[in-house]
Amino acid sequence: MEFSTKSIHTGYHKDKATGALGVPIYQVSTFDQEKLGKHKEYEYARSSNPTRKALEHSIALLENGTHAFAFSSGMAAISSTFCLFGTGDHIVVCEDVYGGTYRVLTKLFSKFGIEASFVDTTDTSNIANEIKSNTKAIYLETPSNPLLKITDLRKAFAVAKEHNLISIVDNTFMTPYLQRPLDLGADIVLHSATKFLGGHSDLIAGVAVTRNDTIAKRLGFVQNAFGAILGPQDCYLLIRGLKTLKIRMDYYEQSALTIALYLSSQESVKKVYYPGLNTHVGRDIHSEQAQGNGAVVSFELYDADSVERFVKKIKLAAFAVSLGGVESILSYPFTMSHASMPEIYRRKLGISDTLLRLSVGLESTQDLIADLEQALKN
Numbered sequence: 001m002e003f004s005t006k007s008i009h010t011g012y013h014k015d016k017a018t019g020a021l022g023v024p025i026y027q028v029s030t031f032d033q034e035k036l037g038k039h040k041e042y043e044y045a046r047s048s049n050p051t052r053k054a055l056e057h058s059i060a061l062l063e064n065g066t067h068a069f070a071f072s073s074g075m076a077a078i079s080s081t082f083c084l085f086g087t088g089d090h091i092v093v094c095e096d097v098y099g100g101t102y103r104v105l106t107k108l109f110s111k112f113g114i115e116a117s118f119v120d121t122t123d124t125s126n127i128a129n130e131i132k133s134n135t136k137a138i139y140l141e142t143p144s145n146p147l148l149k150i151t152d153l154r155k156a157f158a159v160a161k162e163h164n165l166i167s168i169v170d171n172t173f174m175t176p177y178l179q180r181p182l183d184l185g186a187d188i189v190l191h192s193a194t195k196f197l198g199g200h201s202d203l204i205a206g207v208a209v210t211r212n213d214t215i216a217k218r219l220g221f222v223q224n225a226f227g228a229i230l231g232p233q234d235c236y237l238l239i240r241g242l243k244t245l246k247i248r249m250d251y252y253e254q255s256a257l258t259i260a261l262y263l264s265s266q267e268s269v270k271k272v273y274y275p276g277l278n279t280h281v282g283r284d285i286h287s288e289q290a291q292g293n294g295a296v297v298s299f300e301l302y303d304a305d306s307v308e309r310f311v312k313k314i315k316l317a318a319f320a321v322s323l324g325g326v327e328s329i330l331s332y333p334f335t336m337s338h339a340s341m342p343e344i345y346r347r348k349l350g351i352s353d354t355l356l357r358l359s360v361g362l363e364s365t366q367d368l369i370a371d372l373e374q375a376l377k378n
C-alpha cells in the first residue's frame with residue numbers, strides 16, 4: 001500500500017463501536033475492571049489509552065515499524081529513549097544535533113553517568129574512530145538542523161552493526177514520507193511530532209518507533225514508568241495531522257526548491273543550504289536514502305545588520321522558533337534553536353550570527369518570494 005493510502009487507512013480510521021470516521025478522544029484516566037485481578041485491554045491511561053494507541057499504530061505503520069510510543073514532546077521522546085542507557089554507557093552523537101538534545105545529554109544525562117561524544121558524522125569514519133568499549137549507541141540527524149548536513153545512514157548503520165550498537169535517528173526533518181531509517185537498518189526512529197507530523201503549529205508531541213521487540217519492550221517500560229505520555233486531545237490532533245502529511249510535504253518541497261533557487265540567485269545572499277540544490281554537499285547520498293528534500297531552507301546573509309533589517313521587514317513568515325507548520329516560519333538558530341549550545345561550539349559548526357532558517361509553509365510560493373524580495377532590499 002502506498003504512503004498516502006496508509007496514512008488514511010490506518011486500521012483505526014473507523015470506530016468499531018459506532019462506525020464514526022475517526023478515532024474518538026478518550027478523555028479518561030482509568031477503565032472499569034471486570035473483576036478482582038482482571039482488567040480489560042485498558043487499565044490506566046498512563047499505560048495505554050485508546051486514542052493514543054490509534055496514533056501509535058498509525059506512526060508505526062508509516063515508519064514501517066512494529067511499535068510506536070507517543071510522548072508529551074519531542075524532547076520527552078528523546079529523553080525517554082536515552083533512559084534505555086545507564087551509568088558508564090557512551091553514545092556517539094552527530095555534532096550538529098538539535099540544541100535541546102545536546103543540552104539534555106550534556107547537562108542532564110551526564111549527571112547520571114551517561115557519556116556522549118559529538119562528532120562530524122558526515123564522514124562515517126569519525127563514528128568508527130569514536131567507538132569505545134562502553135559505546136552503546138549512535139545518534140543521528142540527517143539532514144541536520146540547521147545546515148542540512150548529510151550523513152550516510154547505510155554506512156553509519158553498518159558501523160553500528162559491526163560494533164553491536166543501537167542506532168537512533170531523529171527523523172523530524174524528513175518525516176516517514178520522505179525517509180524511513182528503519183528500512184535502512186536503524187533500530188529507533190524519533191520525531192518531534194510538534195513539527196511536520198502535527199503540521200499545524202498547534203501541539204507539542206514526540207514519538208519513538210522501532211521494529212525490534214526487545215527495544216519495544218524497554219521503550220514501553222520507560223514510557224509507562226517515566227510517564228511522559230501524550231494526552232488524548234493531542235493524540236487526536238496528531239492523528240488528524242498525519243492524514244495530510246503527504247500533500248503538505250509535496251507542496252512544501254516544490255515551494256522550498258523554488259525559494260532555494262531564488263535565494264541562490266540573490267547577490268545579498270551569501271550562501272543557501274538546501275538538499276535539493278545541485279551544489280549541496282552530500283546531495284547524492286541524500287537522494288539515495290530519502291525520497292525528497294523537505295521544507296527547510298537555511299541561508300546566510302553577509303552581516304548581522306542585514307539580518308536584523310531582514311527580520312524586521314519580513315511579513316509573511318512568522319519570526320519564531322519551530323518549523324513544519326502550514327505557515328512559513330523564519331528563525332535565527334544562533335539565538336533560538338541552538339542557543340543551548342555554547343557559542344564557541346555553534347561557531348565551530350557554522351551556526352553563525354548571519355544564518356537564517358526558513359521552514360516553508362503552504363502560502364503561495366510567489367507571495368513568499370515577493371516578501372523575501374522586499375525584505376532583502378535593504
Ligand SMILES: *Cc1c(COP(=O)(O)O)cnc(C)c1O
Nearest residue numbers: 073074075098170172192194205
Ligand atoms: C523541535 C525538535 C526537537 C524537540 O522537539 P520538541 O517537540 O520541541 O520537544 C527535536 N529534534 C528536532 C530535529 C527538532 O526540530
